[in-house]
Amino acid sequence: MKCLLVLPLWSESRTIYPASGRPHLDLLLQCLGYSQIMTRELEPDSPFDPGDVEETFGLILIQADSRNTHGRLRRSVLSNLGLSLGLDGQGSDRLRVVGARPLYDPSGVPSGFVIRRRGRIVAFFEQPLWNLRMELVHIVRTMLHEEENFRRPRFDLCWLVETHGQILEVPSETGDEDVAQFQLRYLPDGDCAVMMSSATGVEFRNRLRSQLGTRIYALSPRPLEDVCNQIFKDANLTVAIAESCTAGLVSARLSAIPGSSRFLMAGFVTYSNQAKNRQLDIPEVLLERCGAVSPEVALSMARNALRSANTDLAVSVTGISGPDGGTKDKPVGTVYMAAVSRRGGILEHVANFSGSRDRIRLQTSQTALHLLRRLALEYGHI
Numbered sequence: 001m002k003c004l005l006v007l008p009l010w011s012e013s014r015t016i017y018p019a020s021g022r023p024h025l026d027l028l029l030q031c032l033g034y035s036q037i038m039t040r041e042l043e044p045d046s047p048f049d050p051g052d053v054e055e056t057f058g059l060i061l062i063q064a065d066s067r068n069t070h071g072r073l074r075r076s077v078l079s080n081l082g083l084s085l086g087l088d089g090q091g092s093d094r095l096r097v098v099g100a101r102p103l104y105d106p107s108g109v110p111s112g113f114v115i116r117r118r119g120r121i122v123a124f125f126e127q128p129l130w131n132l133r134m135e136l137v138h139i140v141r142t143m144l145h146e147e148e149n150f151r152r153p154r155f156d157l158c159w160l161v162e163t164h165g166q167i168l169e170v171p172s173e174t175g176d177e178d179v180a181q182f183q184l185r186y187l188p189d190g191d192c193a194v195m196m197s198s199a200t201g202v203e204f205r206n207r208l209r210s211q212l213g214t215r216i217y218a219l220s221p222r223p224l225e226d227v228c229n230q231i232f233k234d235a236n237l238t239v240a241i242a243e244s245c246t247a248g249l250v251s252a253r254l255s256a257i258p259g260s261s262r263f264l265m266a267g268f269v270t271y272s273n274q275a276k277n278r279q280l281d282i283p284e285v286l287l288e289r290c291g292a293v294s295p296e297v298a299l300s301m302a303r304n305a306l307r308s309a310n311t312d313l314a315v316s317v318t319g320i321s322g323p324d325g326g327t328k329d330k331p332v333g334t335v336y337m338a339a340v341s342r343r344g345g346i347l348e349h350v351a352n353f354s355g356s357r358d359r360i361r362l363q364t365s366q367t368a369l370h371l372l373r374r375l376a377l378e379y380g381h382i
Helices: 024-032 072-080 129-145 202-215 224-235 249-255 273-280 284-290 295-309 357-380
Strands: 002-008 036-042 057-063 084-087 095-098 101-104 110-117 120-125 157-161 182-186 192-196 216-218 239-243 264-269 313-319 334-341 346-352
Touching: 024 036, 024 129, 024 157, 024 192, 057 129, 072 120, 095 110, 101 129, 110 129, 120 129, 157 202, 202 216, 216 224, 224 249, 224 357, 239 249, 239 295, 249 264, 249 357, 264 273, 264 295, 273 284, 273 295, 284 295, 295 313, 295 334, 295 346, 313 357, 334 357, 346 357
Parallel strands: 002 036, 002 057, 057 120, 239 264, 239 313
Antiparallel strands: 084 095, 101 110, 110 120, 157 192, 157 216, 182 192, 313 334, 334 346
8 A cells, every 4th residue: 555745845954863763664654564664755734636646545643743733734724525623522612623533642632633534634733743653553553443344464564673774684493484474674873673473473473572571672673872761761770972073963862852861971072083182081192002993992982971961871883984084993983982981881882884974883883872772781781
């Protein structure tokens, strides 16, 4: 089945945390049976008629511009779907879309609607789509089950696995029947989504969980920073970040989650050697002897960030994002990372990422978050 995602122009690039939640939204939709997802961007407050979309699209998701949620776009969608507004029950002054199923945000406020028209499902979102994802999934799944010719999606389960841009190896005992029941999808952040059918044998799933262990960080699509956010809060841990080649990207991802002030204490962006020396007290002799891109400097950055911010955990990254700056010994994509804890725990990682500068920085930030996640699991015994 095909899905059309209608977005305001440039909306996905306004923040580091896209309102649509892609690419995790794509994984959720695939679990519902929508294997083809296409996008259409609209000029601010442009009208839109779902009836103009070709009939092959069974699901249309329309994201309102956050700066004008009740503007021309909303009015045109209501008019073209033949819908009207009415009061939301007796004694209420809140309006709702008559004849459609409301979409409620986590606090119970109506923030959109879903309706079936001409054999397909149309949803309109007044809040960021990702905020309403669980409500959307529940309603769409219910509507699909109401269809007479409903067929269960081939893949309705999704596990997210830490892979650092590498190929994921499945259990060697995997049989042909099991192979037909799962699919691997590699994500831009370097991790892998294991798409499976709920009909997949329990024995195979148990083998997979046993083999991958803590590399499995989510049993449904969700960003890693959201997972870390929950772990840090549950364990009451504080975190500091020291960054060079990512220039604040790791801190930005963590701080994009509401409530991050409970655990994120400090972020150091030390791009130059002088900044590393002045802000993190990295000895000049160490920088000269080992180079800024080295495991010794990465570990020193993490330890000094931990001490300076007085936190439970700290992580550091230093590397070469490209497109220039690489050498024979340290080509573009070489990144050294280290995570340390107040209790003396240490995790170190060297990566050799490939791709564009943006891709290398994204995968570096993902791996840095994984180091924090794994160290937090050891620290808090969660």
